[in-house]
Amino acid sequence: MSLLTPQEKQVILFILSGMLLGSVVLLLKGYTPLKIAPELIMVEKSVTLTSPANFIEYPRKNQETKTEPKPEPQPIREKSNARKTQPKPEVVYRQTPALDYINMAGTKGLMMLPGVGKVLADRIIKYREEHGPFGSLDELDKVYGIGKSKVSKIKAFFEKGK
Secondary structure: OOOOOHHHHHHHHHHHHHHHHHHHHHHHHOOOHHHHOHHHOOOOOOOOOOOHHHOOOOOOOOOOOOOOOOOOOOOOOOOOOOOOOOOOOOOOOOOOHHHHHHHHOOHHHHOOOOOOOHHHHHHHHHHHHHHOOOOOHHHHHHOOOOOHHHHHHHHHHHHHOO
16 A cells, blocks of 8 residues: 555655756756855854954943933823824916926826826926926927827817816
């Protein structure tokens, strides 16, 4: 009577054959354990301490330890139930939120707009640097590669967010 079933024998045989095949491939390619994991190489290095600052001094048995006086405990202050609320700062738009976004967003921010990829985002930024901030969303069609249909998609994107 066998300890293993025929299926278990097949699994063990499969695993062993895979390990053997892997070893043969590594041997043929000239790999050694040092080439596979060079971070495991242990090199003997001599350690030289150049200054006494490198030592850690521990108190000895017969040596007095210097103790600093403990600070006196502070009285516990009672917490008031009234919450201090700070007024939220108002968001001041210089123009409209859509124009502020177009005029301030970086490449990744502009790529979130519909139909705008990395190339168009870079062109928008280049146009903005050369001609100054956009006065309206309609000015986007002056950027090479952006037509009226893409401008209308961008407008719809901002209107949908309202």
